[in-house]
Amino acid sequence: MTQPVPAHIQTHFNIAINEIDQMLKGEKPLSFKRAIYLVENAYYEGKISWKEYNDEILSIKPILNKMIDDRNLRQYKTAGNWAVFTYMSDSIPENDFKPYPYDFENFMSDSDKESCMVSRLLKTRKGNCRALPYFYKILADEVGVEAFIAIVPMHCYVKHSDEQ
Known part of the structure; x- marks a missing residue:
């Protein structure tokens, strides 16, 4: 028998459901x-503070744009994808030589439900097959390039177009 969700917890999920529903109906962007x-x-x-969450993500946007501009890649439609991938996966000065590695200890999120969350990734710089693609998609949106989440059983991937 499942336990009812406490009202104070259900309230937060109702807020999320309502705002996402407004997005899907075109009432909010x-x-x-x-x-x-x-x-x-x-x-x-x-x-979780929206301001802190959003500000941390927004602080990465100028870094990605500078990476693109410093290498004169602006003419390529995949320049933003390159910048996001490089920023997340390589040990480079732009990320203080701290890439975002895959969390092999919690790749299934079975022992740690928070390991699939972007908010956790922002704190630990580690993520699994949900947190990392979600973060990639968020950063790609910030720099204005296409990226799509592809969901397969027990995994998520990022998809994007190439230059052609």
């Missing part, structure tokens, strides 16, 4: 970043 935040904030019972 679609935002993958905001939708991920809303779900994670509901899980954390309203304890």
Whole structure:
């Protein structure tokens, strides 16, 4: 028998559901970043600051744009994808030589439900097959390049077009 969800917890999920529903109905702008935040904030019972979450992500945007401009890549439609991937996966000065590695200890999120969350990735710089692609998608949106989440059984991938 399942236990009822306590009202104070259900309230946070209702807020998330309502705002995401408004996005899907066109009443609010679609935002993958905001939708991920809303779900994670509901899980954390309203304890995540949107301002801090958003500011941390926004602080990366000029770094990615500078990476593109410093290498004269602006003419390529995949320049943003390159910048996001490089920033996340390589040990480079732009990320203080701290890439975002795959969390092999919690890749299934079975022992640690938070390992699939972007908010956790922002704190630990580690993520699994959900947190890392979600973060990639959020950063790609920030620099204005296409990226799509492909969901397969027990895994998520990022898809994007090539130059052609």
